Amino acid sequence: MKFLLTSGGITNTSIHDALVDLLGKPIAESSALYIPTALYANPNGPSMAARLIRGETNTAPFPDEFTSLCELGWKSLGVLELTALSSIDEERWLPLVQETDTLLVEGGDPLYLCYWMRQSGLANLLPKLPEAVYVGVSAGSMVMAPSIGEYFVGWKPPTDGDRTLGLVDFAMFPHLDNPSLLPGNSLANAEKWAAGMPVPSYLMDDQTAIQVVDGVVNVISEGHWKQSTP
Template sequence: MKLLLTSGGITNDSIRNALVDLLGKPIAESSVLYIPTALHANPNGPTMIARLISGDTNSAPFPDGYVSLCHLGWKSLGVLELTALPSIDKERWVSRVRETDALLVEGGDPLYLCYWMRQSGLADLLPELPRELVYVGLSAGSMVMTPSIGEDFVGWRPPTGGDTTLGLVDFAIFPHLDYPSMPDNSMANALKWAASMPVPSYLMDDQTAIQVIDGKVKVISEGQWKRFTA
């Protein structure tokens, strides 16, 4: 499995070109599964999910010109809701995941997403997925792949507590750096957060993504980012 870990999605040509390179074919020839689960922990999560799937992102809270992961021009799109999977025979969904070209993992709450990745069995399946499959994360969908998120990003708390996530990469992510409507996401606060993390961290704005292939990390950016090692 190849990773494209974004802060704000496919926001510029550089990130879009990287996605096409990872897919190995045009977006219009690729089939995907969309995972909206992380948004359920948000107060207006169901409404946001409906708007993202329908492509209605022309007003707040979405930035001007934002294009949903669902509306990039895919050949086909399916929705994989993790909270439903524990009640479904695994044979009914595991084959679909293995056969898809990409998983599109929406933002929201990273610990809620991590909890349902584990409860559903998807977390155990991820390391076994075909190498050519592309995992595209947005914000929480990217952070969930790291070892931990730090107390600053803890919203929904899992039954076991803590801030531990899946740890499929060996670095942490601070998304939405210097985002206009998020004053707490300043570079100064990001550096304080990074200094508290036990692993190297990437501080990244919404014009930045991290590509990971066979453990090799590459930053793709038309914006601002910084790698921090405590």
């Protein structure tokens, strides 16, 4: 699987162009499945999911935050709700995932998302989709790391702890220096978080994304970011 791990979504031309490059064709010729699951553990999550699916938040081409992945002009767009998958037959959803060009994974709570990725079977399926592009926003990106750190623990899974999927070998601190969204996500707090992480970390603002293809990491940014090693 090819990864485009963003902090705030497709917020500038560089990140947009990286997505098109990963797809290997225009967005208008590509299919996508939108995964809103992580939102539901947050206050007003269901209403935010509905607004993002309808494209009702910040409809400018590259808004500063809360970019809707659904309004990029996909050839086809479906919603894949992970909490429903374990209760229905695989034949009703598995072919759709295997055939889609892109998985759009929304932000919210990373541990809630991780839990349902495992429960639904999607976590085991992702490494078997070599040509698909995974686009994460905030928690949708963080869940790919081996762990997220105590700073980001909100919803707690039955197993406790901060372990996530580990499909990449680094961690991410999103929304760096965005006081209107998360006032606590200052550089000082990000560096304190990074010092306690067991893997290399990227501290990234909402104009930054990390592209990973075949294990090769490339930072794409029109903003600011910092790499930290443990």
